[in-house]
Amino acid sequence: MSNHLTGKEIDYYVSGLASAENAARIRKHLDSCTQCRKLAETLSSVIAEHPSDSMPRIHVREAVMSHWQKVNNQIVEKASGEKPVIKRFTTGLALAASFILIISAYLFLGRMKADEGYLLTLHSVSGGVYLNGSASTDDSVITTGSLIQTGEKGEALVSASGYKLYIGSFSSLAVPRNNSIRGIQFLLNEGAVISKSSGDITYSFSCGKYDVSPVGTDFMIKCSIKKTEVAVSQGKVKVEAPDMSIEISEGRIWSSEKPGELAAIDPATALIINTGRFNNRLTNKDTDNRNINKPEIAGEKENSESNSNGSEEKRNREEIREKAEIKQMNRELRQERKNINDFRREQKTERKGRKNE
Amino acid sequence: MIPRTEIERAYDLYSKEIFTYILRSVHNRDEAEDILQDVFIKLINYSVKSSVHSSNIRALLYSITRTVCIDSARKRSRTKIETTDITMLPDRSRDIEEGTSDEIIGIINSIVDTLGEPERSIILFRRNGLTYSEIATIMKISERTLKRKVKSVIEYIRKKLREKGFFIPDDTDKEDGSFN
Numbered sequence: 001m002s003n004h005l006t007g008k009e010i011d012y013y014v015s016g017l018a019s020a021e022n023a024a025r026i027r028k029h030l031d032s033c034t035q036c037r038k039l040a041e042t043l044s045s046v047i048a049e050h051p052s053d054s055m056p057r058i059h060v061r062e063a064v065m066s067h068w069q070k071v072n073n074q075i076v077e078k079a080s081g082e083k084p085v086i087k088r089f090t091t092g093l094a095l096a097a098s099f100i101l102i103i104s105a106y107l108f109l110g111r112m113k114a115d116e117g118y119l120l121t122l123h124s125v126s127g128g129v130y131l132n133g134s135a136s137t138d139d140s141v142i143t144t145g146s147l148i149q150t151g152e153k154g155e156a157l158v159s160a161s162g163y164k165l166y167i168g169s170f171s172s173l174a175v176p177r178n179n180s181i182r183g184i185q186f187l188l189n190e191g192a193v194i195s196k197s198s199g200d201i202t203y204s205f206s207c208g209k210y211d212v213s214p215v216g217t218d219f220m221i222k223c224s225i226k227k228t229e230v231a232v233s234q235g236k237v238k239v240e241a242p243d244m245s246i247e248i249s250e251g252r253i254w255s256s257e258k259p260g261e262l263a264a265i266d267p268a269t270a271l272i273i274n275t276g277r278f279n280n281r282l283t284n285k286d287t288d289n290r291n292i293n294k295p296e297i298a299g300e301k302e303n304s305e306s307n308s309n310g311s312e313e314k315r316n317r318e319e320i321r322e323k324a325e326i327k328q329m330n331r332e333l334r335q336e337r338k339n340i341n342d343f344r345r346e347q348k349t350e351r352k353g354r355k356n357e
Numbered sequence: 358m359i360p361r362t363e364i365e366r367a368y369d370l371y372s373k374e375i376f377t378y379i380l381r382s383v384h385n386r387d388e389a390e391d392i393l394q395d396v397f398i399k400l401i402n403y404s405v406k407s408s409v410h411s412s413n414i415r416a417l418l419y420s421i422t423r424t425v426c427i428d429s430a431r432k433r434s435r436t437k438i439e440t441t442d443i444t445m446l447p448d449r450s451r452d453i454e455e456g457t458s459d460e461i462i463g464i465i466n467s468i469v470d471t472l473g474e475p476e477r478s479i480i481l482f483r484r485n486g487l488t489y490s491e492i493a494t495i496m497k498i499s500e501r502t503l504k505r506k507v508k509s510v511i512e513y514i515r516k517k518l519r520e521k522g523f524f525i526p527d528d529t530d531k532e533d534g535s536f537n
Contacts, residue, residue, distance in 0.1 A: 007515055015508035016489065042518075043511050046465055049486035052377040060390050061368055064397040068364050071401055075358055 005036045014043045117178030118160045127153030144178045162199020168192035168278040192222040211240045220273045228256040231265050233273040359404035367414045378485050382426040396422050419495045
């Protein structure tokens with residue numbers, strides 16, 4: 001038998017697992033054996049207390065106390081019920097605001113929907129009459145944004161309750177606004193119109209730089225690139241431009257060639273206004289200019305044979321344009337999706353970076 | 358929630374020893390301070406939901422510290438700061454008397470750092486002066502199980518030292534079982 005303790009004896013002794021009896025025997029051996037004692041001491045030192053002078057710096061204490069303060073404040077706020085009340089209040093407020101918004105939007109949309117303006121219908125009197133570039137069918141409804149054009153022999157009638165608007169040949173009339181509150185606005189690009197009002201309909205005309213608004217009356221406007229004429233058969237009409245304003249009374253005719261003067265209406269014009277029939281003679285005298293200034297589609301419309309072809313061509317052009325727009329939209333969508341994906345990837349990398357830290 | 362005076366008292370009493378434990382675990386002063394702060398913050402947060410008695414604050418602090426240190430060790434890809442590489446040490450045939458105490462301490466510390474859990478925590482607790490009873494409470498294991506774990510560590514270290522030629526009064530491990 002060896003003169004030394006076994007490794008196992010020392011392990012048990014050092015870790016405190018040895019029985020009291022064995023521990024006493026081992027201690028006795030250690031008293032007399034330097035080598036075993038040294039081993040036992042060294043192994044004991046593994047699990048002995050190691051004093052240390054390391055101290056954390058003061059900022060740690062401050063951070064801990066400040067955290068305590070923060071948590072305490074939160075608890076106090078919660079207990080006093082201030083925050084929840086504010087929260088409830090703000091939540092309630094937000095809900096109320098949302099509710100009001102929804103109601104307003106509903107009412108507004110409802111109003112928008114209800115307010116489709118005056119019911120304006122377009123009747124073709126003779127020749128080519130076109131609504132929004134297509135041959136007009138009778139009683140077509142004119143809405144905001146409609147464009148009415150007439151060809152060489154074209155005459156049309158736009159009517160509403162208590163209102164009639166005769167449109168002469170080679171005319172182009174747009175309706176930028178049809179609103180029961182603000183009235184109808186006509187934009188006479190070119191040609192001639194006769195306006196006959198017998199109701200309380202609100203309307204006005206824009207003709208180049210001139211704004212023509214009635215004061216309850218019948219009148220005729222002729223508009224070309226060279227001049228604008230307004231002839232009044234009943235009531236009064238006001239013509240306004242940035243640099244002038246004139247009221248035309250019954251039986252007078254005004255021309256932009258002499259904006260400060262009024263002349264008497266000749267009987268032929270008076271007849272036209274009264275009957276509402278242009279008879280293709282009196283609308284525009286400056287036909288030479290018309291070819292240059294007539295609406296793009298008007299030229300195509302005059303040839304009755306090419307009518308349908310023209311419309312078809314226009315439809316084709318629109319289709320092509322629509323396709324191009326869709327393509328562009330898709331391109332933008334793709335780009336947007338790409339941007340979103342890039343952004344997500346960046347966020348992911350950032351998160352990973354933070355996690356690793 | 359723990360009263361301010363109580364948290365102040367706990368910090369003044371235990372921050373030093375907790376800091377020592379953390380420092381021995383992470384070997385980095387700045388990181389140790391961060392973890393110490395984190396430990397006390399966790400104690401405060403814990404005290405909001407559960408009651409904390411002054412009698413169990415120390416054990417609670419150690420329990421939190423151990424968890425935070427293990428988490429922190431998992432998170433970082435730790436580069437070993439201990440300098441002693443046991444493979445570079447002198448080879449065999451050394452007698453116990455020849456090993457200088459610094460050298461031996463270096464070797465033992467490097468071995469402790471390579472230990473897994475819960476062995477490493479147990480050694481660090483012991484080095485911080487905790488009794489078996491206290492460690493058993495913190496780790497929620499029996500004292501006997503704890504001692505067995507300590508024994509396995511002592512045996513492991515002894516064998517590692519023997520591999521390097523230290524402390525070999527008798528190489529034979531007698532299996533008489535009389536110590537159990």
